[in-house]
Amino acid sequence: MEFTAWLSLAAICLMGAMSPGPSLAMVLKHTVSGGRVNGMITAVAHGVGVALYAVFTVMGLALIIKQTPWLFELIRYAGAAYLVWQAIKALTANSSSAKLDYQQTRVTKMQSANEGFMIAFLNPKLAIFFLALFSQFIDVNANLVQKIIMVATVGGIDGLWYVLIALILSQSALLTKLKNNVNVVEKITGVAFLLVAARIVL
Numbered sequence: 001m002e003f004t005a006w007l008s009l010a011a012i013c014l015m016g017a018m019s020p021g022p023s024l025a026m027v028l029k030h031t032v033s034g035g036r037v038n039g040m041i042t043a044v045a046h047g048v049g050v051a052l053y054a055v056f057t058v059m060g061l062a063l064i065i066k067q068t069p070w071l072f073e074l075i076r077y078a079g080a081a082y083l084v085w086q087a088i089k090a091l092t093a094n095s096s097s098a099k100l101d102y103q104q105t106r107v108t109k110m111q112s113a114n115e116g117f118m119i120a121f122l123n124p125k126l127a128i129f130f131l132a133l134f135s136q137f138i139d140v141n142a143n144l145v146q147k148i149i150m151v152a153t154v155g156g157i158d159g160l161w162y163v164l165i166a167l168i169l170s171q172s173a174l175l176t177k178l179k180n181n182v183n184v185v186e187k188i189t190g191v192a193f194l195l196v197a198a199r200i201v202l
Contacts, residue, residue, distance in 0.1 A: 005137055006149070006153065008137070009133070009137050009150065009153055009154075010153055010157060012133060013153060013154050013157040013158065014157050014161065016129070016158075017157060017158045017161040017162070018161065021196065022083060022119055022192060022193055022196045023046055023119055023120065023162065024162075024165065025188075025189040025192045025193060026042060026046070026086075026115055026116060026119045026189075027039055027042050027043055027046070027116070027162045027165050027166055027169075028165075028169060028178075028185065028189060029090065029185070029186070029189045030042040030107055030111075030112045030115065030116070030166075031165075031166045031169045031170050031175070031178075032169070032175070032178045032179060032182055032185050033107040033182070034107035034108075034109070034112055035170060035175070036166060036167065036170035036175075037109065038107055038109060038112040039112075039165075039166030039167075039169060039170055040163050040166045040167070041109050041112040041113050041116065042112045042113070042115065042116035042162070042166070043116065043159055043160075043161075043162030043163040043165065043166050044113075044116070044159045044162075044163065045112070045113040045114070045115075045116030045117040046116040046117065046119060046120045046158060046159065046162055047120075047155045047156065047158040047159020047160070047162070048117055048120075048155060048159070049116070049117040049118070049119070049120025049121040050120045050126060050154060050155050050158040050159075051151055051152070051154055051155025051156075051158075052120075052121065053120070053121075053126040053127050053130055054130050054134075054150065054151040054154040054155060055151055056127055056130075057127065057130040057131055057134050058134065058138070058147040058150065058151060061127075062127035062128070062130055062131050063131065065124055065127045066127060066128055066131060072124050072127075075122060075123075075124040076124055076125075076200060077200075077201070078122050079122030079123055079124070079200060080197040080200040080201050081197075082118060082119075082122050083193045083194070083196055083197035083200070084193070084194065084197045086115070086119075086189075086190075086193045087189075087190045087191070087193035087194040087197065088190070089190075090186045090187065090189045090190030090193065091186070091187060091190035091191075091194075093183075093186045120158075130154070134150060137150065138150060
């Protein structure tokens with residue numbers, strides 16, 4: 001792959017990662033509830049989920065998802081249901097700014113990894129996005145190295161962006177402020193998840 005083509009691909013992936021949405025809300029939630037490490041684990045797991053759809057695309061499986069309406073809808077509605085479930089958990093959380101130690105331990109690293117991955121995996125629109133994107137950068141004669149570079153670029157940029165977000169959010173002063181307002185953070189993320197779920201369904 002030519003370097004200029006790779007730069008274009010990387011720029012598009014970065015802009016996609018930077019757009020606010022449920023992924024940002026999920027990283028925020030786990031950074032506040034579990035700390036820097038949990039936020040970074042969420043970010044890396046999200047990057048893995050995104051990279052998986054990139055793998056689906058280079059293997060031709062994304063085309064199957066696109067051309068099989070019931071499969072696309074199944075994943076889409078499963079994603080909406082997952083967001084609603086996350087919203088209910090956030091909106092009903094019994095958070096207290098006076099119990100920071102509790103907030104520090106209430107989210108496990110496994111939960112962070114699972115939820116970071118699922119928020120990406122249950123978004124079949126990523127398959128459609130990568131079909132459109134990769135068609136501009138890859139041809140039928142592309143070799144394995146080129147495909148690996150594209151998948152690594154997609155997953156790597158996404159993961160690194162959200163790791164950066166987790167690192168920024170976990171700066172001591174900012175994290176303390178967020179933890180002191182954790183109830184507000186939970187409610188905001190809950191509403192964000194509900195709005196995205198409603199948009200998916202409607």
